[in-house]
Amino acid sequence: xxxxxxxxxxxxxxxxxxxxxxxxxxxxxxxxxxxxxxxxxxxxxxxxxxxxxxxxxxxxxxxxxxxxxxxxxxxxxxxxxxxxxxxxxxxxxxxxxxxxxxxxxxxxxxxxxxxxxxxxxxxxxxxx
Numbered sequence: 197x198x199x200x201x202x203x204x205x206x207x208x209x210x211x212x213x214x215x216x217x218x219x220x221x222x223x224x225x226x227x228x229x230x231x232x233x234x235x236x237x238x239x240x241x242x243x244x245x246x247x248x249x250x251x252x253x254x255x256x257x258x259x260x261x262x263x264x265x266x267x268x269x270x271x272x273x274x275x276x277x278x279x280x281x282x283x284x285x286x287x288x289x290x291x292x293x294x295x296x297x298x299x300x301x302x303x304x305x306x307x308x309x310x311x312x313x314x315x316x317x318x319x320x321x322x323x324x
Contacts, residue, residue: 199219200219201219201220201221201222201225202218202219202220202225202229203220203221203225203226203228203229204221204225206221207221208220208221240255240256240257240258241253241254241255241256242254242256242258242277242279242285244256244282244285245282254285256279256285256286257286258277258286258288259277259286259288259289259290261275261277261290262275262290265290265291265292265295266289266290266291267289267291267292267295267298267299268292268294268295270292272292272293274292274293275290275291275292276290276291276292276293276296277289277290278290278291278296278299278300280303
């Protein structure tokens with residue numbers, strides 16, 4: 197039976213059975229469609245810590261997404277939304293992946309620990 201690919205629109209043939217009624221001309225089109233559906237399904241949601249101590253998928257009105265990272269100004273392929281407080285997840289910034297990692301390290305105190313260790317070694321008090 198002849199159908200059109202749901203992703204690119206090319207004509208395709210479907211063998212009876214399986215597929216749940218979705219028609220794709222190739223594995224690439226199937227994968228692209230699945231990734232797009234996941235992206236649309238997750239847009240506007242964050243994983244936020246609930247009162248029960250478990251992270252839940254929560255609808256959040258995020259700030260508008262800029263074209264560039266709000267910290268370094270780069271134009272990445274992908275921006276992450278970093279929020280500071282699970283009680284107010286709408287307060288956050290849009291950052292590229294490297295900047296998001298730096299922000300997470302800073303918030304976990306790893307930057308301060310690094311700077312203290314560095315100064316200890318420079319001052320010659322490292323005990324080695």
